[in-house]
Amino acid sequence: MTRVAGVILAGGRSRRFGEMDKALARLDGVPLVCRTAGRVTSVTDELVFNCRRDQASALESACPDLDATIAVDTDPDTGPLGGIRTGLDATDAPLSAVVACDMPFVDPSLLTFLVAEATETGADVVVPQVEDGWFQTTQAVYRTESVSAAANAVLEQGGGKILDAFDSLDVRTVGPETLARFDPRTFENINTREEFAAAESAIRARRTEAE
Numbered sequence: 001m002t003r004v005a006g007v008i009l010a011g012g013r014s015r016r017f018g019e020m021d022k023a024l025a026r027l028d029g030v031p032l033v034c035r036t037a038g039r040v041t042s043v044t045d046e047l048v049f050n051c052r053r054d055q056a057s058a059l060e061s062a063c064p065d066l067d068a069t070i071a072v073d074t075d076p077d078t079g080p081l082g083g084i085r086t087g088l089d090a091t092d093a094p095l096s097a098v099v100a101c102d103m104p105f106v107d108p109s110l111l112t113f114l115v116a117e118a119t120e121t122g123a124d125v126v127v128p129q130v131e132d133g134w135f136q137t138t139q140a141v142y143r144t145e146s147v148s149a150a151a152n153a154v155l156e157q158g159g160g161k162i163l164d165a166f167d168s169l170d171v172r173t174v175g176p177e178t179l180a181r182f183d184p185r186t187f188e189n190i191n192t193r194e195e196f197a198a199a200e201s202a203i204r205a206r207r208t209e210a211e
């Protein structure tokens with residue numbers, strides 16, 4: 001079996017969230033980053049947290065049970081592109097499931113599906129493409145070495161988006177019809193306090209339903 005790393009992006013500034021780092025905000029009692037990472041690790045072999053240097057110690061102690069490697073940004077504030085490159089460079093697993101820390105409903109079975117697609121096709125990138133055509137680049141599976149090199153090339157040219165790196169890569173998309181098989185909340189991300197409160201209500205409602 002191909003080894004797979006879970007790479008959690010947490011190097012953003014949480015500007016829309018307000019005072020604190022949203023990664024550490026307790027969602028129904030559990031730091032957001034730990035809740036997201038816990039779902040990712042259920043289907044990966046190792047875990048990497050990507051963040052800025054000033055976040056590292058708090059993130060390291062946030063979820064001790066998960067045993068994450070901390071990958072500190074060499075180029076902070078270069079957006080998810082820089083975070084993905086740094087996260088990928090911290091693992092030698094051939095494939096990486098990259099997920100933003102603010103996606104607490106990420107569906108592990110979708111990640112497993114994306115990994116299987118990457119393994120079967122040999123693609124560099126397997127990325128969900130939702131109904132409006134949007135690429136869900138922060139919930140996608142990347143071939144670690146080739147995507148790191150392509151992301152690095154974009155950064156060396158002055159930066160941009162991870163999508164800019166796709167031009168030189170073998171990219172497979174997974175469309176809405178297939179995505180409909182997975183948790184409809186999987187791509188929900190939390191940017192504001194209001195979205196945080198709504199996610200907390202949803203988690204509590206799901207727990208009540210399951211009881």
Ligand SMILES: Nc1nc2c(ncn2[C@@H]2O[C@H](COP(=O)(O)OP(=O)(O)OP(=O)(O)O)[C@@H](O)[C@H]2O)c(=O)[nH]1
Nearest residue numbers: 009010011012013014015016077078079083100101
């Ligand atoms: N390493 C790194 N990660 C980033 C950067 N910007 C965003 N991210 C991560 O990419 C994901 C999506 O980013 P956003 O939803 O915009 O989060 P954010 O930048 O913290 O939030 P805002 O400041 O409100 O835009 C999150 O997991 C962020 O932690 C960055 O400059 N460096």
